[in-house]
Amino acid sequence: MNPDGDAHPPHTPVLGREATALLVPEPGPRAVVDCTVGAGGHAVLALEAMGPEGRLLGIDRDAEALAAARDRLAPFGDRVRLVMADFRDLEEIVNAHGWGREAGGVLYDLGVSSMQLDRPERGFSYRRDAPLDMRMDATRRLTAADVVNTYSKQELTRILREYGEERWASRIAEFIVNARRRKPLSTTADLVDVIRAAVPSAARRGGPHPARRTFQALRIEVNGELDALAGSLPQAVSRLAPGARVVALSCHSLEDRIVKRALAGESRGASPRLRVLTRRPLRPGPDELCANPRASAAKLRAAERLAAPPEVPEPPDGWAA
Ligand SMILES: C[S@@+](CC[C@H](N)C(=O)[O-])C[C@H]1O[C@@H](n2cnc3c(N)ncnc32)[C@H](O)[C@@H]1O
Incomplete structure (x- = not known):
């Protein structure tokens, strides 16, 4: 665990x-x-x-x-x-x-x-740059990239709020939707950059990594x-x-x-x-x-x-x- x-x-x-x-x-x-x-x-x-x-x-x-x-x-x-x-x-x-x-x-x-965390290519870790995957079962279709690039802003907000208990859910969802208009998010680093931009710097000081809750939420969604x-x-x-x-x-x-x-x-x-x-x-x-x-x-x-x-x-x- x-x-x-x-x-x-x-x-x-x-x-x-x-x-x-x-x-x-x-x-x-x-x-x-x-x-x-x-x-x-x-x-x-x-x-x-x-x-x-x-x-x-x-x-x-x-x-x-x-x-x-x-x-x-x-x-x-x-x-x-x-x-x-x-x-x-x-x-x-x-x-x-x-x-x-x-x-x-x-x-x-x-x-x-x-x-799973130690294999960067699985995309579970926000500390390693890798494709946004997060599937436990690699034969399943839905990846974290699919979620961040295709879900509506409302759906993303709900997932981040419910599964990540993320206080900044709607702001992060909005930043994701804006970022993907320019270019789809394909790596963990792309997503971490967006989260860092979305979470106000005062809230980023102290506490866990700002991407932790979003990564948890996406992992829960991808793997049901x-x-x-x-x-x-x-x-x-x-x-x-x-x-x-x-x-x-x-x-x-x-x-x-x-x-x-x-x-x-x-x-x-x-x-x-x-x-x-x-x-x-x-x-x-x-x-x-x-x-x-x-x-x-x-x-x-x-x-x-x-x-x-x-x-x-x-x-x-x-x-x-
Ligand atoms: C925390 S690890 C278990 C470690 C194990 N107890 C040990 O001591 O080595 C959780 C494991 O559960 C698997 N897992 C999570 N959800 C699952 C599910 N719905 N069905 C089957 N396996 C699942 C993950 O792939 C992962 O390998």
């Missing part, structure tokens, strides 16, 4: 110990699903915690991430299956590649990986990140075996809100399916932040699947209710 556009050392699993303890509370036979396997950091921890009878289905929509996971997880042999897919199709993926109907745990570690998450969580809950856990690490407030609401929603009502295990989200401690300052926005939430209530037989016809 990484909310920034910075280059940094290879991915170290954020809240790795905490996430693993929640996902795999004890060793034993189970098959967990890692919906965002990335370079396999959390997957290794989960496999080690489960012991020799544990298996893992790893999903990622980035072919380069899967290649890295394949190398890293090779020592676990046929205890691991890897699939290139979007976790919004979780049910289908588990049907086709899982080890049975029920999952012994489902993990999400949301956001872009260090690997929030819809995928909202669509996937109920499928994860449906697939969990009784007692198994869903664990989700988010790296910005929009993701965390979706996770929080989904888990809370499933834990209320006449027949709740979950028990929330983290009343407040877990955050990295000072040691982890010292080693990996970019984990600062991380929030971890988890919940456990409740056993289905026993089915009450329908009364025979003619019986009073």
